[in-house]
Amino acid sequence: MSNLEQTAASDAFDVTERSDQAASPSRKPFEIGRRGLQLLSWLAPVVLVIVWELLAQAGWLSPQVLPAPSKVVRTAFKLISTGSLLNDLGVSLLRAAAGFALGASVGFVLGILVGFSRIAEAAIDRSIQMIRAIPFLAALPLVIVWLGVGEAEKIFLVALGVTFPIYINTTLGIRQVDPKLLELGRVQGLGTFELIRRIILPGALPSILTGVRYALATAWLALVVAETIGAQSGIGFLAMDAREFLRTDVIVLTIVIYALIGVAADGIARFLERRLLAWHPNYGIAR
Structure with missing residues (x-):
């Protein structure tokens, strides 16, 4: 293989390696984002229960009407x-x-x-x-x-x-x-x-x-x-x-x-x- 061919092959390998390195982080945020969305789906119910408990403990909600969680x-x-x-x-x-x-x-x-x-x-x-x-x-x-x-x-x-x-x-x-x-x-x-x-x-x-x-x-x-x-x-x-x-x-x-x-x-x-x-x-x- 000539020097020109070796140089071209080396450049192609570097480009491929850089593209792989640039692409690999893009998959990881997708995984994190999906997990984040799953956690986000539970955020509203958890916040609602916390607010409900605080209002009940503060006496703003009657136990006969809506007891604390x-x-x-x-x-x-x-x-x-x-x-x-x-x-x-x-x-x-x-x-x-x-x-x-x-x-x-x-x-x-x-x-x-x-x-x-x-x-x-x-x-x-x-x-x-x-x-x-x-x-x-x-x-x-x-x-x-x-x-x-x-x-x-x-x-x-x-x-x-x-x-x-x-x-x-x-x-x-x-x-x-x-x-x-x-x-x-x-x-x-x-x-x-x-x-x-x-x-x-x-x-x-x-x-x-x-x-x-x-x-x-x-x-x-x-x-x-x-x-x-x-x-x-x-x-x-x-x-x-x-x-x-x-x-x-x-x-x-x-x-x-x-x-x-x-x-x-x-x-x-x-x-x-x-x-x-x-x-x-x-x-x-x-x-």
């Missing part, structure tokens, strides 16, 4: 030590899980039928939309007549609330698949089953998972309504029982539990999005 925490430990809180929480989680599994299955099947078939849409979509418009409280008396006030009534109400977000988002996701992708699949010789498995369902998956996130929130809303009538256990029953004895600390505790469960459920849905949509460019960046 420290009192709510002490109440939680007391109920945990007696075992009542964990029992009620477990019962509510089982009801929510059973209702969610039933409602999600029904909503997914109906969404696939309507998403693929205009005939199915004409036959059942209008009826589903009419049922969806009925409020929980309006349907509750009839559900009690049908199923009583036992576990079946509570699971049915949760399933009813979960069905519609899954149904709507499944149908929407199937209808929004790019027709060019379908045409490309047909050109590649894919059959109907392969088109559905490799193109349509993956393309509809972001919308379906969005429906799952909405359905998780709706499940707890429906369960709260269900557990206020004739329940002998559960978080909703705990709140109603505390209301009878004006135990605002227990009532606030149940509200906090619902909020934490909602955060955890949303975290699970986001985890599923990152795992199942790793191929998607938008979700890939979010990982």
Whole structure:
């Protein structure tokens, strides 16, 4: 190799090394920024709790109206030590899980039928939309007549609330698949089953998972309504029982539990999005 070629190679190596050194710090701030955003998402709740505690300790908030967070925490430990809180929480989680599994299955099947078939849409979509418009409280008396006030009534109400977000988002996701992708699949010789498995369902998956996130929130809303009538256990029953004895600390505790469960459920849905949509460019960046 001539001196000129050696000099050019050395310069190229120096340029590459400098570019790598300049690029490596740019990735690190992105990681720090992402962690900072995660911490920032918890900043407002933490500040709210601190201000709430200070106002309660200063006597500006009456314990009968809104007890201090420290009192709510002490109440939680007391109920945990007696075992009542964990029992009620477990019962509510089982009801929510059973209702969610039933409602999600029904909503997914109906969404696939309507998403693929205009005939199915004409036959059942209008009826589903009419049922969806009925409020929980309006349907509750009839559900009690049908199923009583036992576990079946509570699971049915949760399933009813979960069905519609899954149904709507499944149908929407199937209808929004790019027709060019379908045409490309047909050109590649894919059959109907392969088109559905490799193109349509993956393309509809972001919308379906969005429906799952909405359905998780709706499940707890429906369960709260269900557990206020004739329940002998559960978080909703705990709140109603505390209301009878004006135990605002227990009532606030149940509200906090619902909020934490909602955060955890949303975290699970986001985890599923990152795992199942790793191929998607938008979700890939979010990982």
